[in-house]
Amino acid sequence: MIIEKIIFENYRQYKNVEIPLSSKKLNLFIGKMGVGKTNLLNAINWCLYYNEPYLSRKEEDIQLPIMNLKTIADAEKGEIKDVKVEIWVKINGEQPLIFTRKASFIIAGENNHPTPYRSPEFKVRSTDDRGNTEIYEGEDAEHYVERFVPTGIKEFFFFDGERLDKYFKESTRENIRHSIFQISQTSLLNSISENLNKIKQDFRKEAGKRSPNIDCIRTQLETIEKNQLDAKRRIDECKRQIKIANDNIQEYEEKLSGVPKVDDIKSKITELEIKLNDKELIYESKITEKRDLLYENGIILLNYPAIEKVIQIIAEKRKKGEIPPTGDLKLLQKILDDYTCSICGSKFSSGSSQEKSVKKLMDGIDLSSEIGHELMRIESPLTIYQNIAKKFNENIRKISQDIESYKKDLDEITKNIGDLKSKIIGFNDEKISNWAKQKKSFEDVRDRNNQNLGVQEENLKTLKKDYERLNEELADELKRESKLKTIKKKIDFIETTVNVAESIKNKIMEQIRKKISEETKKKFFELHWKKESFNEVCIDEDYDISITNSMGFPCLGSISGGEREILALSFTMSLHRISGFDAPILIDRPLTMVSGESIDYVCEAFLNIAKEKQLILFLTPNEYKGISQILNSKTCHMFELKMTKDEKELVVIEV
Amino acid sequence: MSKPPEKIYIAKTDKEKYEKLEKEGFFEDRNHKDQFLVAMGFGVKNKVHRSFKERHEFFWRKDLGIEGETLISAVGIYFAYDVDILTDMSKVYGIAEEYAHAGIDLLYNKMESQQVGTFWKQFEKDIHEIYRSLNLPK
Numbered sequence: 010m011i012i013e014k015i016i017f018e019n020y021r022q023y024k025n026v027e028i029p030l031s032s033k034k035l036n037l038f039i040g041k042m043g044v045g046k047t048n049l050l051n052a053i054n055w056c057l058y059y060n061e062p063y064l065s066r067k068e069e070d071i072q073l074p075i076m077n078l079k080t081i082a083d084a085e086k087g088e089i090k091d092v093k094v095e096i097w098v099k100i101n102g103e104q105p106l107i108f109t110r111k112a113s114f115i116i117a118g119e120n121n122h123p124t125p126y127r128s129p130e131f132k133v134r135s136t137d138d139r140g141n142t143e144i145y146e147g148e149d150a151e152h153y154v155e156r157f158v159p160t161g162i163k164e165f166f167f168f169d170g171e172r173l174d175k176y177f178k179e180s181t182r183e184n185i186r187h188s189i190f191q192i193s194q195t196s197l198l199n200s201i202s203e204n205l206n207k208i209k210q211d212f213r214k215e216a217g218k219r220s221p222n223i224d225c226i227r228t229q230l231e232t233i234e235k236n237q238l239d240a241k242r243r244i245d246e247c248k249r250q251i252k253i254a255n256d257n258i259q260e261y262e263e264k265l266s267g268v269p270k271v272d273d274i275k276s277k278i279t280e281l282e283i284k285l286n287d288k289e290l291i292y293e294s295k296i297t298e299k300r301d302l303l304y305e306n307g308i309i310l311l312n313y314p315a316i317e318k319v320i321q322i323i324a325e326k327r328k329k330g331e332i333p334p335t336g337d338l339k340l341l342q343k344i345l346d347d348y349t350c351s352i353c354g355s356k357f358s359s360g361s362s363q364e365k366s367v368k369k370l371m372d373g374i375d376l377s378s379e380i381g382h383e384l385m386r387i388e389s390p391l392t393i394y395q396n397i398a399k400k401f402n403e404n405i406r407k408i409s410q411d412i413e414s415y416k417k418d419l420d421e422i423t424k425n426i427g428d429l430k431s432k433i434i435g436f437n438d439e440k441i442s443n444w445a446k447q448k449k450s451f452e453d454v455r456d457r458n459n460q461n462l463g464v465q466e467e468n469l470k471t472l473k474k475d476y477e478r479l480n481e482e483l484a485d486e487l488k489r490e491s492k493l494k495t496i497k498k499k500i501d502f503i504e505t506t507v508n509v510a511e512s513i514k515n516k517i518m519e520q521i522r523k524k525i526s527e528e529t530k531k532k533f534f535e536l537h538w539k540k541e542s543f544n545e546v547c548i549d550e551d552y553d554i555s556i557t558n559s560m561g562f563p564c565l566g567s568i569s570g571g572e573r574e575i576l577a578l579s580f581t582m583s584l585h586r587i588s589g590f591d592a593p594i595l596i597d598r599p600l601t602m603v604s605g606e607s608i609d610y611v612c613e614a615f616l617n618i619a620k621e622k623q624l625i626l627f628l629t630p631n632e633y634k635g636i637s638q639i640l641n642s643k644t645c646h647m648f649e650l651k652m653t654k655d656e657k658e659l660v661v662i663e664v
Numbered sequence: 665m666s667k668p669p670e671k672i673y674i675a676k677t678d679k680e681k682y683e684k685l686e687k688e689g690f691f692e693d694r695n696h697k698d699q700f701l702v703a704m705g706f707g708v709k710n711k712v713h714r715s716f717k718e719r720h721e722f723f724w725r726k727d728l729g730i731e732g733e734t735l736i737s738a739v740g741i742y743f744a745y746d747v748d749i750l751t752d753m754s755k756v757y758g759i760a761e762e763y764a765h766a767g768i769d770l771l772y773n774k775m776e777s778q779q780v781g782t783f784w785k786q787f788e789k790d791i792h793e794i795y796r797s798l799n800l801p802k
Binding site: 300303304305306307308310311312313314315316318319322326379380383384386387390391393394398399401402405 | 694698701702704705706708709730731733734735737738739741742743747748750751784787788791792794795798800801
């Protein structure tokens with residue numbers, strides 16, 4: 010099956026273009042970014058499935074009309090214009106099948122905005138051997154699309170490079186299971202089972218009318234069946250949520266890789282700033298403490314000669330026995346002045362022996378008791394001053410060391426804060442913080458759903474057991490009631506049929522899995538340039554893909570972008586072969602995630618694929634530069650895509 | 665023995681110097697007693713004293729406490745070379761006031777020639793030098 014040609018009329022950049030494609034060679038389109046390469050992919054989707062899944066964000070944001078801008082500009086107000094895409098497909102060399110989608114618009118409004126005029130029409134033209142042409146519309150036309158590339162599996166035929174790269178990175182098991190289910194085309198068996206179960210419920214109702222016991226069991230069974238369906242739905246929903254969460258986590262992980270963990274760094278900075286503040290306060294208080302010490306000790310040291318001298322005088326006087334004072338000179342002087350003893354009151358005369366005795370006593374006393382007492386009073390503070398002076402160096406050194414240590418800490422903390430700040434400088438910290446929060450919230454969603462999934466799976470197990478038990482009870486009751494024999498037989502028959510349908514479905518899927526696994530392995534080794542580096546590619550019973558290197562170790566996570574692309578293409582081609590839908594493969598920018606020497610090998614692989622299947626690739630001139638030796642006009646059917654000067658129309662040049 | 669004075673005086677001309685030293689930070693958060701004792705210390709250390717006539721009441725004597733009184737008594741004895749000076753406490757306090765008068769001048773001039781931060785460093789250096797020169801037993 011090949012696309013023979015595509016005809017465009019007023020579709021986006023493609024105003025009036027016909028592109029003939031080669032069935033034998035690789036079809037290569039080269040055009041700058043924004044020229045309209047991806048819209049070729051969109052045009053095919055629009056024509057066949059009436060959607061445009063690869064619109065650029067810009068096109069979505071500004072809601073560019075689907076109609077060519079030049080057509081709009083040239084149109085008269087009120088004029089009706091059509092947008093049309095026609096795909097000519099050839100199957101097994103027969104007459105072409107022509108898919109045509111046409112949408113009519115009326116040019117109206119201030120900016121000549123095209124407004125849908127009538128519902129888009131979709132037609133398929135088929136010509137038989139005798140030249141008779143038949144036109145199909147509506148459901149019949151859609152049926153032909155399903156024969157070409159069914160909607161459910163179209164994603165395995167139309168790719169972009171980024172998606173191809175992610176194919177075996179994200180939710181691999183789910184992707185593969187989904188692919189195999191789609192390819193197996195077992196949905197018919199599913200609907201058979203569903204319908205039979207409905208009929209079974211009707212029979213049970215009928216039996217229930219004849220026996221209250223049966224009716225009671227029937228009601229319970231129906232409740233359980235309903236609960237089982239709910240549980241399955243919840244399980245599917247949990248799995249869906251887990252997949253969405255994982256995809257988003259992956260996306261945010263990619264965004265966050267290579268950027269600093271802003272939240273962690275910010276909280277570390279805050280922590281350090283608090284520490285810095287505390288240390289600064291202590292540092293300041295230590296500086297004040299040192300100044301106080303210097304000031305107070307300074308007073309003592311400046312006055313120290315006086316302190317030392319007086320301590321020395323006191324010591325001498327103490328040595329002489331003058332301290333404590335032995336007599337009171339003042340009292341003795343009063344006795345002499347009054348000629349009266351102050352103690353006994355007796356009087357004496359001048360020149361008397363008493364006067365001589367008092368004078369002799371006075372000569373023996375050097376220090377008045379007042380001075381002696383004063384010296385004793387100041388002796389203790391002076392001694393304290395002396396001790397303080399002696400310890401000055403020790404005390405000041407201790408406090409200076411403390412200050413030095415705090416200063417060192419402050420410098421270190423300041424440096425650490427600076428280092429941390431420099432890590433986030435230039436980054437949009439708000440954005441990064443938001444990414445981290447988003448990632449965390451998706452991780453929470455994933456964890457919550459994982460938990461819920463476990464609960465629901467347990468619940469489903471219990472419901473299954475209850476169902477089996479009640480089903481047996483129902484069978485027993487039905488056996489007891491002889492008049493219900495026919496109904497019992499019918500129910501048994503339905504159950505057997507449903508089991509058979511399930512078993513057939515599983516067998517088909519299992520067979521297809523095995524075939525796809527074998528075919529993927531075969532293709533991978535055909536296409537890979539270093540076959541000796543690997544010894545196994547396998548899709549196991551749990552739909553996990555594994556690839557083993559020559560040493561026998563699993564290596565899916567460590568293969569290069571190019572190898573990942575080869576693996577995805579091998580898987581895709583095996584899906585094509587097994588499904589029987591031999592449609593072409595279209596890949597937009599297939600080298601986006603491939604680098605280094607792998608590029609050449611991947612291009613060689615493209616040429617190999619093109620030998621057995623129509624392959625259509627879209628590249629930018631930059632991407633093409635390095636591979637022109639391999640992919641060129643000799644090996645490929647090449648097209649150059651260029652815009653006209655007014656940027657409103659695309660010109661397709663065959664090279 | 666004469667009673668000690670009720671108040672401690674500084675020269676009227678010194679008031680401005682004390683205020684300036686307070687404003688510039690060296691005397692910041694220090695009471696008048698401490699300011700006086702450090703000024704006296706500078707006079708004692710440099711062995712300079714100057715009498716003055718116009719007095720300004722600076723603080724109450726009782727604010728000195730036993731420690732301050734002791735220092736003033738020691739300075740009095742040290743420069744009078746006689747403990748008997750203690751019998752005339754007004755003389756003792758007069759000596760202390762004269763040394764403080766000369767000391768504040770030295771301190772003020774020192775501050776004027778330097779910045780506040782440097783002045784503190786210089787003060788620390790001076791105190792260390794004094795400590796070393798005293799050669800005190802440890």
